[in-house]
Amino acid sequence: MMDNIVNKNALKRAKATNSFMTIFFYIIAGIFLFLLLTIFIYILYAGFHNFSLPLLAFNHSGIGNQLFNTIYLVVLALLFSTPVGMLAGIYMAEYAKPGKLLTILRMCIETLSSLPSIVVGLFGYLVFIVMTGMQWNLLAGALAVSILNLPLIASTTEDALRTLPIGYKQGSYGLGATKWQTIWHILLPAAIPQIMTGVILAAGRTLGEAAALMFTAGMSTDISWKSTDITSPTNPWNPIRSGETLALYIWGARTEALNMNAEQMANLSAAILLLLILVFNLSARLISKYLVNYSQGK
């Protein structure tokens, strides 16, 4: 009899605690959704509320050149990191035998992926600037940044190849194809959408990188759009010129407020970066959604 009452009370208490905690979690989650939305809208509002086209101009009073540099740098970095990362990924998925070398390679990839970007920046500064005797330049920046996104591309490639059905490979070998023919004609085409997702995410990370670039790509940009000589230090397409990106501009704007509307330009840079990242995330999402539908035969 007594036992029954105690149990009833305990049950009541457990139920009350449960309802309380449920409400508590809804409140916390609500607060955070609100906070994230506020930050998101604030960045866009601060960037665009008194937007005028001259702010995007391709000269010193606009951030057009920085926007160009940012995209150019991402492309240069991917030109290096995509092939090397994919080769390393293919090696791990198809060629490597379990053993010492594979363990070391995995440790290396893990180390690279968690290196602080300022450390990568210092390494890039020493190797690509000091040791080559060059001035700060976009190519050095691109190489430094590609160190940061190599691990991501390598591990996505490996995952993409490993999740393919074993039948693909067996079918190809059964027809007498060599290993390379199997990889090139069968496995890679099937794995490309997933690898693309990784490359896009890597590009998204590169967009906003600044610490690895401040001592490699340089904190200034001087472009003459009329230049036709690609070896000229003011030609926009010359990779051996200093190239400030949007993220570096924001970093510079905190102290070096040389320009009257430096703060406004930094706000705009932040808003543009946010939009670019949104676009990259959405396209990665769309590709992986397509991938799921495709694999289910829809």
Added chain:
Amino acid sequence: MTVTKQTAHNIRQDKIWKYVIYMGGVMMIVLTLSVALFLLYRGLGTFTTYNHSIFEFLFSTYWAPNDTTVGGGKVGAAVFIFGSIVTCFFALGISLPFSLAVAIFITEVSPKWGKRIFQPAIEVFVGIPSVVYGWLGLTILVPGIKELFQMPTGFSVLAAALVLGLMIFPTMTSIISDALRSVPASYRKASYALGATRWQTISQVVLGAAKSGILTGIILGLARAFGEALAVAMVIGKVKAFPTSLLSPTTNITSLIASDMGGAMDGGEYNIALWSLALLLFFITLFFIFLIHYVSKRGAVQHDG
């Protein structure tokens, strides 16, 4: 005849690509090793070329390296090391309870909302560049703290901890929610079948089973906070002294490297001392990696019984 020619060509091609692919793998190893070797080669200079003791570097607060190759300055980096530790742990303290609560919400309480709204929102916030977080801190948080506490400037440990906390919140939330999601559904069903409420199931079954994954999330969050340079440098005040309170400015390892490396003479004592700090960051990174392996190995052992 043509068939065998074709076959010979295929075999040759197969071999060539095999070597190319091996090169890709080898290149990753060479790259990592060269980063490590250059850091060691430069960073150890403080202790070999300029004859400072490791004890002085880690525990002395007297920081006055010479900007020449003559040396003879002081390289006590305790202030910066303390600055890094204190900002990171405050950031973790601010961020962790909320990360846990939001992760529980999106996996256990309302998976539908979690998947539709929170997951994509958190992904976007993971991708926001750290300078943008720093810029928000500089333009909103720093003036806000100045106003609120009537301080001469708003640059402070508090501002740095809040910026870092905001920055690691999405990272930790997504890793912790992955960990909670990977707890088998049968655990929850068994708990409900015993008459447990949802909160009892979460607090006594799910959190316990996901312990090692949650720890991994915490370590990765800490690692990100430790390595972050510019966002912190924008709000910490860069004053080379211990903070006297949460509201006083100080500096940390990464801010110091970011602000002073550009001006230091290459190969000089100052330059090399900054490299030693970078080497220290590298060792801390390795330590975090080791910790993650240790934690997940222990987690695996527990799961197997």
